[in-house]
Amino acid sequence: MSLFLEVVPVERAVEVVRSIAPEIGTERVDLTAALHRVLGSEVRAPHDLPGFDRSVVDGYAVVASDTTGASEALPAMLTLRGRVEMGQAPPGTVEPGACWYIPTGGVLPPGADAVAMIEYSEAVGDEVLVGRAVAPGENVLSHDEDYAADTVILSTGRRITPQDMGVLASAGVTSVDVVRRPRIGIISTGNEVVPAETAPAPGQVRDANTYLCSGFAQEHGCDTQTYGIVRDDPALLRPVLERAVSECDCVLISGGSSKDVRDMTAGVIGELGEVLVHGIAVAPGKPTIIGRVRTTPVIGLPGHPASAYIVLFAVVRHLIATINGAETPFRLARMPLAANIPSAKGREDYVRVAVVDRAAHPVFGKSGLLNTLVRSDGFVVVPAGREGLETGEETEVILW
Structure with a gap:
């Protein structure tokens, strides 16, 4: 087997991961636990909302035709019959030539079809002077104007x-069907990789990718299961991957995907299932693997954290969105570039930038540097058809 299959464009890689996304089903959760979850079925109004005609202002419930032609100079004079109390049904009806005081949110009494605002009305004893005409339905929320049954x-x-939760609660919906949170398995590989709490010896590096992948997955609405660090030995990786595939909806393996003699991830995935992509026209992140074991997608990420993050955003994000049935929003901003960004035509480049004085400043660094992840505020994408971006060019910045 060749070390690399045919390198594919990012668009094709996204198509592949979307096509192998598994269906994971739904679960019923209490509304208080539904924030940022994805609805698994539509929610319909169980009855009319708000359920009664109500006033949207403080004022007087009136028959609109009684106010025709009313003005400050010649107000309509109506007889005040009583008061509507909050949370209670009106004690009577509004007859022509009469009115009832009504607070915001109060139930519109039978017979009334509008509310005259208190700002344009004046109570004088048992009489109310209405200084502005109102039309039928003015200042009134109909019983089914929010949602009809x-x-x-x-x-x-x-x-x-949070807004959705409030609306659902107002309709009496206190539990909802949501897509089950995808479980993402995370495996780190490499003879040089040691646990984060370990003091590395010369040539060793701490395991950053387990935490990077966990944070990314959680940010996108997933639960995570970590499987530790596996040395560069197919015999050691095989059982760990088999277990992860049986327990998770998707598995991420970092390291072991580079084009060298120690490349083992593609081989193990191929033994247990199939390799669909090995190589994407993206920088950083070219040696990415997309595979499947039974029905579970397995993604081989580059070992360097900065490269791994770019692949998570460019490719894995779409896989998770398809599993969830909804995209995770991210922040965008348009601004000019403060310096040229060179690029090789035919590949999609993801270049980190810092936002300074409303301009995007490229954050260049040697391969392997980690500080560019925290020195930058986001990144710009150089399309595969371009040979770079020029100083002053308006570009879209994807913010962390």
Whole structure:
């Protein structure tokens, strides 16, 4: 088997991961636990909302035709019959020539079809002078104006926000079906990799990718399961990967994907399942592997954390979104480049930038440097068809 299969464009890699995303089903959760979860089925209004005609201002419930032609100079004079109390049904009806005081949110009494704002009305004893005409329905929220019974409140695939939770609660919906949180297995490989709490000897590096991948997966609505560090030995990786595949919806393996004689990840994936992609036209991150073992996607990430993160964003993000049934939003900003960014035509380049004085300053560094991840505020993408971006060019910055 060749060390690299045919290198594919990023767009093709995304198509592949979307095509192998497994369906993981839904679960019922309490509304208080639904924040940022993805709806697994649509939610319909169980009844009309708000359920009664109500005032949206403080004022007087009136028959609109009684105020026709009313003005400050010649107000309409109405008889005050009583007061609507909050949270209670009106004690009577509004007859022509009469009105009832009503607070914001109060139930509109039968017979009334509008509310005259208190700012344009004046109570004088048992009489109310209305200084501005109102039209039927003015300052009134109809009983089904928010949602009519059985209309869709939220659609399948929506990521639930705090606002959504409030609306659902107002409809009496206190639990929802959501997509089960995907479980992402994470394996680090490499003879040189040691646990993060270990003092590395010369030539060794601490395991950063387990934490990087865990944070990324959690940020995108997933649970994680870590499987530790595996040395560069196919016989050691094989059982760990078999276990991870049986327990997770997707597995990420960092390291072991580079084009050298120690490359083992593609071989093990191929033995247990199939390798679909080995090499993506992206920098950094070219030696990425996309495979599948039974129905579980397995992604081989570059060992360097900066490269691994770019692949997580450029490719794995789309896999997780397909499993979830919803994209995870990210922040974008348009600004000019402060310096040229060279690029090789035919590959997609992801270049870290720092935002200074409303301009994107490229953060260049030698391969292997970690500080560029924290010195930068995000990155720009140089399309595969370009040979770079020029100083002053307006570009889209994807912010961390």
